[in-house]
Amino acid sequence: MNVLIVHAHPEPQSFTTSMLRQAVHALSSQGHEVNVSDLYAMEWNPVASAADFGGRKNEGYLTYALEQRENVATGSIAPDIAAELDKLLACDLLIFSFPLFWCSVPAIMKGWIDRVFVSGKVYGGLRFYDRGGMRGKRALLAYTCGGRDFMFDEQGVHGEMDLMLRHMLRGTLGYAGFKVLPSFIGYHVPYIEQAERTALLQRYGDYLTKLDQLQPLALPTLDAFDEQMRPRAVVAQRDVIA
Amino acid sequence: MNVLIVHAHPEPQSFTTSMLRQAVHALSSQGHEVNVSDLYAMEWNPVASAADFGGRKNEGYLTYALEQRENVATGSIAPDIAAELDKLLACDLLIFSFPLFWCSVPAIMKGWIDRVFVSGKVYGGLRFYDRGGMRGKRALLAYTCGGRDFMFDEQGVHGEMDLMLRHMLRGTLGYAGFKVLPSFIGYHVPYIEQAERTALLQRYGDYLTKLDQLQPLALPTLDAFDEQMRPRAVVAQRDVIA
Numbered sequence: 067m068n069v070l071i072v073h074a075h076p077e078p079q080s081f082t083t084s085m086l087r088q089a090v091h092a093l094s095s096q097g098h099e100v101n102v103s104d105l106y107a108m109e110w111n112p113v114a115s116a117a118d119f120g121g122r123k124n125e126g127y128l129t130y131a132l133e134q135r136e137n138v139a140t141g142s143i144a145p146d147i148a149a150e151l152d153k154l155l156a157c158d159l160l161i162f163s164f165p166l167f168w169c170s171v172p173a174i175m176k177g178w179i180d181r182v183f184v185s186g187k188v189y190g191g192l193r194f195y196d197r198g199g200m201r202g203k204r205a206l207l208a209y210t211c212g213g214r215d216f217m218f219d220e221q222g223v224h225g226e227m228d229l230m231l232r233h234m235l236r237g238t239l240g241y242a243g244f245k246v247l248p249s250f251i252g253y254h255v256p257y258i259e260q261a262e263r264t265a266l267l268q269r270y271g272d273y274l275t276k277l278d279q280l281q282p283l284a285l286p287t288l289d290a291f292d293e294q295m296r297p298r299a300v301v302a303q304r305d306v307i308a
Numbered sequence: 309m310n311v312l313i314v315h316a317h318p319e320p321q322s323f324t325t326s327m328l329r330q331a332v333h334a335l336s337s338q339g340h341e342v343n344v345s346d347l348y349a350m351e352w353n354p355v356a357s358a359a360d361f362g363g364r365k366n367e368g369y370l371t372y373a374l375e376q377r378e379n380v381a382t383g384s385i386a387p388d389i390a391a392e393l394d395k396l397l398a399c400d401l402l403i404f405s406f407p408l409f410w411c412s413v414p415a416i417m418k419g420w421i422d423r424v425f426v427s428g429k430v431y432g433g434l435r436f437y438d439r440g441g442m443r444g445k446r447a448l449l450a451y452t453c454g455g456r457d458f459m460f461d462e463q464g465v466h467g468e469m470d471l472m473l474r475h476m477l478r479g480t481l482g483y484a485g486f487k488v489l490p491s492f493i494g495y496h497v498p499y500i501e502q503a504e505r506t507a508l509l510q511r512y513g514d515y516l517t518k519l520d521q522l523q524p525l526a527l528p529t530l531d532a533f534d535e536q537m538r539p540r541a542v543v544a545q546r547d548v549i550a
Binding site: 176232237 | 319326348353357358370371372410411412413414421422437456458459463464467471474478480483494528530532534538544
């Protein structure tokens, strides 16, 4: 299996970075090929802009997705995007490794998605969800947060974590066509003791050896919708958990 | 009323930018003071990092939120953050104006949140939701997207838009203490004709004259939770819509 881990943390000694090292170790030990894009170390530029395109289809007005399609097709997309896109297209499993910032990914990682999840390859036309460009691949969020697990359940103060992360799980990874595995979450990380951290790293390593046993999140199938994306029949949304 | 509009679009001629101008006009006409932070024009740096702090509480290990608290207190936070924080603290109404990128804000705007929503002022300790630092202020998302409205209702292919944006509505604005007004959404914008665009701008202008008539989103109250954030009683989460 080819694995791409996209990682972002502003502190190289962080626990999240220990999780990254654990993932590289656990996956390499199983014989998988592991690539890491460490966005802070790479000084990744997260800002989608006209500068991403070597040649413009429309010089007078920037339609970002249109220029993505054109510039990927003609090989004139910015080299930093092209390099990441090659890694993305080659991978069987994509892992986003990050600390939760405002119930989402840090901006530097959001900008990896904005710039690398290009129209024409990752999605486009009616190719999304189970017809998305990334179908056949799997994806996983592995993240840390300050809150406790019970704060993120249905009765918790923040509600279910998978609903808070729906924009990532469903709106991004699911939309792109990935099978989305259940997230691995390190709760309360800034406040736990060393023994708990060690146990958490161990659990993460174990988790990564058992990915085939995990049930992917339930996501929409386009078969349930017509060409205008009108539902063919009433769907029980409660069955779509992410 | 003092209004801060934080705006991000990579194309200055975009319809989203017309919405920004409409907002400035509609709000100024009502006698409100309007400040605009146009993030692409400002070349805003979205990457939270050690460089944001003039003096470090802990030089050997970066805990971003801790250094935010310390550096705001001592006046040594980066000048670009300090300037935006002043605008944020002065406003009565915050509007985020943007095109939807991957069911969220563009990275440059996520990085405004990561860096400006500082610990110690915006949140911290047990000050969040109805005890958050921004209590007394209101906030609103005003955004455009390519999809049609029926794709984002309960039976739609993407499910309810407010659930897709929960990380922003509840996890960010609600958490910070804002009263969150219903979003103004321009659907299907890349595909609509000029007459529809004109009508949409008109509706947005009208919307901004009637903010006092809008019912804020239902969000948790900390009164329902104890000091450990355990629920005092079972809450009907279905009543919390955002």
